[in-house]
Amino acid sequence: MAHKIFIDGEAGTTGLQIRQRLADRRDLEVVSIDPARRKDADARAELLNSVDVAILCLPDEGAREAVAMIVNPDVRVIDPSTAHRTAAGWTFGFPELSPGHRVTIAASKRVTNPGCWSTGFIALVAPLVRAGLIPAEAALSVHGVSGYSGGGKGLIAEFEDAPAPAPSADAFRPYGLTLAHKHLPEMVAYTGLSHPPIFSPAVGRYAQGMIVEVPLALWALPGQPKVSDLTAALSEAYAGEVFVTVATDLEVAGLSQARAGAAGYVRALDPEALNGANSLKLYVFGDDAKGQARLVAVLDNLGKGASGAAVQNLNLMLGLDEGAGLTVA
Known part of the structure; x- marks a missing residue:
């Protein structure tokens, strides 16, 4: 069964590139909000609480707002914004940071992408x-x-x-x-x-x-x-x-x-x-x-500095091949 992913802010620069990197994945299902309900807070909250991983490609305040909407304890979050980079309870999403750090990312419910x-x-x-x-x-x-x-x-x-x-x-x-x-x-x-x-x-x-x-x-x-x-x-x-x-x-x-x-x-x-x-x-x-x-x-x-890093972290958090959907130059 495919893991369900919601990219909140998928029309932005980082969101678009994440979606491109996930486009051909059979192990993931990327869900989107109904365009007619894009500004409906209830519809957004419903999606945020129904997925396995929410990726927040939003301005800082929007990312904080989205996290506050998530009440389902099973939903895991990746935040590419600056909002939670040094916040308590969040894991810094640079897997190569130190020995064993990717294990910490894999076990985390809240991961913040580096800038x-x-x-x-x-x-x-x-x-x-x-x-x-x-x-x-x-x-x-x-x-x-x-x-x-x-x-x-x-x-x-x-x-x-x-x-x-x-x-x-x-x-x-x-x-x-x-x-x-x-x-x-x-x-x-x-x-x-x-x-x-x-x-x-x-x-x-x-x-x-x-x-x-x-x-x-x-x-x-x-x-x-x-x-x-x-x-x-x-x-x-x-x-x-x-x-x-x-x-x-x-x-x-x-x-x-x-x-x-x-x-x-x-x-x-x-x-x-x-x-x-x-x-x-x-x-x-x-x-x-x-x-x-x-x-x-x-x-x-926009790769290792944003969308690529988000996909790498996503793979780790879901126990998938770390390099799935990613390329090496």
Whole structure:
């Protein structure tokens, strides 16, 4: 018998991509609300309480409202919004977070998806904090660029539909300038850091995909770790993982040498490289002589950063093949 799934907010960017990933599944039945009753709270509550798993692709307040409607103790919830990322009683939905964490997800009734930016940051930093290579008190920064789809329907419309001339003509747009980005609490909570990093996100004039980067002054860290120490710690943390991989020394060396001109542009580090996949690729670049390193994560902000992660968590919670409906780049 197929497991019944309700995507509350299936018309949104993340909801549409989750539905696409579930479209050919014979082990799942995706149910939808009658369009004529879309704004009927009773109809919504009825569906939320009749399924095996509810996936809440909603703004934060809508997600909290939906959770409050669920009175059936057997209904399990996956929330891709920010509403419950660090809330008590919720499990953080990054299966590769630590050894045994996917078992915790599988047993949970309430799972909160990571954000796309925090997926890259936590994947890079958490293992290095656990290994003692980055101290909890470290002053870190993180920056990068994401496709505009991460901003939801409003930003997508601005870039794709707004008449010219418009702000959507921007090639590159920094944001989060108040230093209060909504992903910061989870970046601290799930890395073991004592302080939030200085976060400098931006969107570029392309739809989907992202690069997240954490620069490190190795000379300022206790023990002054080598670049190879960072690579080894990350490789050990993700050994045997399917969706999270660490570039080998040979790959990094090849990328470092694949330059276009004296500025050293690396063409292969493309934010769109993993689009459509649930993959997350981690790189460590550095120079031991200078005592500097650059940790880089590449992922699809709508894949491993949103809808792909939700499907991976769904599979775990239902005891199904973790990779069902997902692709690896």
